[in-house]
Amino acid sequence: MRCEDVQSIIDAFVDGEASHVTSLKIEGHLQHCARCSLVCRNRYVLRSVIQGHARHALAGDSDSLYHKAPVHLPKQIRSALQRSDRAELNRRAWTVRWVAGTAVALGAIAIWSISSVIYHRPAEDRLAQEVISSHVRSFIGSHLTDVLSPDEQDIKTWFNGRLDFAPYVEKLADKEFVLFGGRVDYLGARPVAVLVYKHREHFINLFTWPSGRDSVIADKTMTRQGYNLVYWAKSGMDCWAISDLEMGDLRGFARAFQERCSSPN
């Protein structure tokens, strides 16, 4: 093995993450190479220094690299969870009462609410995961928008030539959701349009591309890794919206967007 090869994976070796075969090769190289041995030794020393200073941590201990949660935090969180749980139960109880009281529409509503919450196919799960990854990545660096503008025509023009389809780009009637900008992203191995909206301090990423089908899919919702997602297919486009907004607000956004798409000016 050459020195540069060894040094490029010395960290994996020191961390015990290199394969058995590779580790043996590295050990063989280290036996006769002082330079690489030095690099290796520095890694071990650095690691032991950091880990040495991370032990014996007490909450609030400024003498440790490891920061334990403050003593009051678990109780604080427990209360917050109980409050949230109670609020959710109340919301659900109210919804059930409302549904039960509407005799005529009962069948349609029941089917709609069940299908929108429970049934997720594996392909949808994969897509959901990609949507989440793209959403999180978009907040790092300056990746949120490639075109930063509240004007829908600006953004439509920007997409022109960058995509082989023309996405719906809409300023919403509801002034609470402000058009922020757009970008091109990759989802399901194809380029998609992303519209970015802002609601107070929360961002919504709306991914959209042409449907491979004629069908209309009513809003489906899911909550994953702390994010809320709503997706639908309508007017020839598949749309996925993701945000850390409350689900109710996000669904309001979805409705407002769909309304604009079906009444073009």
Add this chain to the structure above:
Amino acid sequence: MEEKVARFEQAVLPHLDAAYNLARWLTRNAQDAEDVVQEACLRAFKSFASFRGGDGRPWLIAIVRNTCYTWMQQHRSRELATPFDEEMHGVDSESWNPEAQLIRGADVKLLTKALEELPLEYREVLVLRELEGLSYKEIAEVADVPIGTVMSRLARARKRLQQSLTGTQRKEARLEL
């Protein structure tokens, strides 16, 4: 009802230290870290149905990490605005002089400063590896990058840390002369 909170507590609250530690290192502020952890726990609680059991620690850590970035986008967007260059330019080859002595001399204060100066992406993998002991595979899942990227970021993070530690200590030594 009470049962869901109890189940959640059992599966997830034992990992609160790990959650707080990561949030503290990413936000570099104790109060902000508390806020982020609380918000992350609420989100985790709401997504608890999607938790497939097993080790709750990487699951909670991933949610905390994502909540951190979302939170920073809202409150500290300027910190995230600097684009992260995966290919670090001009990294010196390892110094031929024995640096081990200098590294060993680093205390918590020095290490904290050096760690906090690292770009977020480097700090993140270093904290997850050295302080949380996650495997490369677990780090890859939490940070949502390939394993190769985890390894190269760790390597560069450690080199930077080393340079920062030995650079500072040499400077201090020179001042004392």
